[in-house]
Amino acid sequence: MPAYRIEIRVVPRRGILDPQGKAVADALHSLGFPEVTDVRVGRHVVVETRAASADEAQRRAAEMCERLLANPVTEDFEIEQVVEIAAVSAAAHG
Amino acid sequence: MPAYRIEIRVVPRRGILDPQGKAVADALHSLGFPEVTDVRVGRHVVVETRAASADEAQRRAAEMCERLLANPVTEDFEIEQVVEIAAVSAAAHG
Amino acid sequence: MPVTPRPGDPKITPALVAEHGITPFEYERLLAMLGREPTFTELGIVSALWSEHCSYKHSRPLLKTLPTEAPWVLQGPGENAGVIAVGDGLAVAFKIESHNHPSAVEPYQGAATGVGGILRDVFTMGARPIALLDSLRFGDLETPRVRYLFAGVVKGIGDYGNCVGIPTVAGEVVFDPAYEGNPLVNAMCVGLLREEELIRAVAEGVGNPIIAVGARTGRDGIHGASFASEDLSEATEAKRPRVQVGDPFTEKLLLEASLELIRSGHIVAIQDMGAAGLTSSSAEMAARGDVGVTIDTLKVPAREEGMTPYELLLSESQERMLVVAKKGHEDDVVAILTKWDLTAAVIGEVIAEPVYRVTEGDRVVAEFPGIRLVTDCPTYEPEARESDEIVRLRATDVHAIAEKAEERDPAWTLAQLLASPTIASKRWVHRQYDTMVRTNTVIGPGGDAAVVRLRGTDKAVALKTDCNGRYCFLDPYVGGMAAVAEAARNVACVGGRPMAITNNLNFGNPKRPEVYFQLREAVRGMGDACRALQTPVTGGNVSLYNENPNGAIYPTPVVGMVGLVDSLDHVTRAGFQAAGHAIVLLGE
């Protein structure tokens, strides 16, 4: 089965307090980036997996997000891209 | 000045142990995603800002990453995209 | 100026009233109080203030029966926290609070914000928090959902307390299928102050400015108070966006800023904006002082644009406080908050006219006649009847149950007991808590009660939360007594004299006779035990409607006890100390 690398972003939903984003925005302001108007900090998840097709990989990734990767109460996720890759480092985590 | 949304990913450098990625991979396996071969977890930062041009926004974002958003010892960053946006919620963090 | 609805406000219909959890009877009371139909904003205010969570409408008559006085009690029920004197001019403030419903929906944030709220209740008395405790109940640890809740709650409590820098020193964790779907997350905070630093949340002084302090107000947690007053169901799931997110970093700044403010002499009162946010804090402060207040929602620092008065009043955004300052000292207040990178905005003032008024700029969007907003809420004493099933269970002769062969082997029995998650070591939990920060923890988790030294003296406080829900289920009167007695034993075992308790009454739906019976009897038992041990009740919290379609939780009246250790030499640890010591069994 072909191997894919899937890039997923999970960010705090708008309207939900993001203390981390606020702290980073404040820090950027005092570091000489006053032009910054908003910052949100989320997670970037890279999943390497096998699937019959890119579509299938995408579908499974959405399931992973719903079940585990994103908190449905506070976060939104987006599957940024699904790229076919040559080989998977199956041993990566043994 | 036009407003931009910049999407930035900051990921642990390869070779540095990523226990969170491993924990997520294990959890996905036990949740019925045995096909997953590797997971890495980094940060996704969304910055809303003003700049004279998209190029300028990109340049400033790279500076933000170098100074604050990424740790040069352990992380790599990538500016994924710079999108012009209609209006910025200037009051967001007032 | 007359009260006018805002353009775009929904029309007041019986359906809308019901959606706000207001019964037709209560709506009649509201009409009588106002002498007219309420606006949408007013309906929201009343729905929050008359919710079970804020009004104690099903428990107040019972709570009145509890003993609340002793020479050492400086502040009994009715304030943000109770306060007792411990000698040397020092006093201890303490209170317990539940965050059961929020934790069932989002365990990490639910538990974290529970800790945040109870910390604020204590430092708004002028006390510096010195210890946190918890009391947790979950379903069967074998199910993935329970594991998720358990892990999330523990991490939420730990992350919040650790970050603020208050040690979590004791608590309890029980697993039982009775709590499946309805975890209980109670958090207790204990603080230390000098007697003269005690400050109460009583608004006074006509013309004094009312100042909103701390985090900005967002749309999070709107109607959290009424949400905490209903059964958990599918519909509750749909209310998820009400979840609040905690920011312990801002809390730490707020803690330091508040203590500095209180000691500065620039303010007359301060209160946490907890359940039902701005509404309940302002109305309660006004009611305690029997004064009027007026608040302009346009002046409330908002996190999002276009927030309505309804939203600003009911938001449960965390890490906010309401302050009544001395007139003319506004700038001093702002300066202290600015030092701590916090915002402060004058949003209203204390007025002579006995009304609770909310404006949006020039428009009056809500106005109630004075303290009746708080006092007119009806109280209920529903029918109480013990369920036949429990009577039968209690009558069962346990000795008649046939013994299994392996039970004759003490080693087997011991192994069985130790394998029970409720009995097993809780190190997995408290290892994630900073138990030592502030370097006063003489005995941390793992023994009986915790012992926290009072720096600068030879004294310490002994602290513990306790309850046995199964006892209470089988006999709520005895169970209520037993909870107090168990806490007292734990406190005594480390060398502490039991002084006072706070309590958290976690029960099911009080409108069911068997639940109200449990509540009534447990409170009676608790009161009798407190009278016997001379440990008055200085405050607490009531969490009802802990039910899901499968039924109610065990009645769980959690007791949080504070004891005084007169000398550090009296501190006694659990655990065998040396070979050759005699082992003595005390009691029957």
Place this chain on the structure above:
Amino acid sequence: MKFGIVTFPGSNCDYDAYHAVVDQLGEQAFYLWHKDTDLQGADVVILPGGFSYGDYLRCGAIARFSPIMEAVAAHAARGGPVLAICNGFQIACEAGLLPGALLRNASLKYVCEQRHLRVENVDSRFTSGYTAGQIVRIPIAHGEGRYVADGATLDRLEGDGRVVFRYVGAEGGSDERANPNGSLRDIAGILNDKRNVLGMMPHPERAVEPIVGSGDGLALFESIVGAVHA
């Protein structure tokens, strides 16, 4: 002798450091506000534990830009002693006062408990009061204490004798369980190249009185006082 203890927004062990110095050591201490720009004559600077800026983004990443940090860096460059504990260690790494970085514990969990450390080098102004190879009991309390650096840096640290504390078992052995956070080479504390900045994850200021768990950290403070007076 004067200890200046920096309070960042979110510091919470500043108070503990203060009491260790004043009550147990009998020396002077005062707090330095993060927005200050001078050290008010402090002989020794302590960067205390806590959660500066909530540990948001990365621990220490925001605090390192506090105005006071320039004065701290100048003090360190002059050879002045800096004791960076827990969050202070993280800040010092972010600020480049010490090499490497501190990442999330391998267990992904915050851990608070008494731990055993071996004093690897007593030839420093922070450890001269210990005996070489002494096993001490000092608590840890952190969620992000996994020390990492590249191999060359680690070799240099070891070669120069700059690894001063290592996690060990109660008997001094190193097995996997002795290391609470996955730090490379079991590193618990390191010195900078001039040996005047010590960064450590364990909390010596919480170990200065047996009644609250251990007195083994006191010798560290006494070493500092001895060195400055010498």
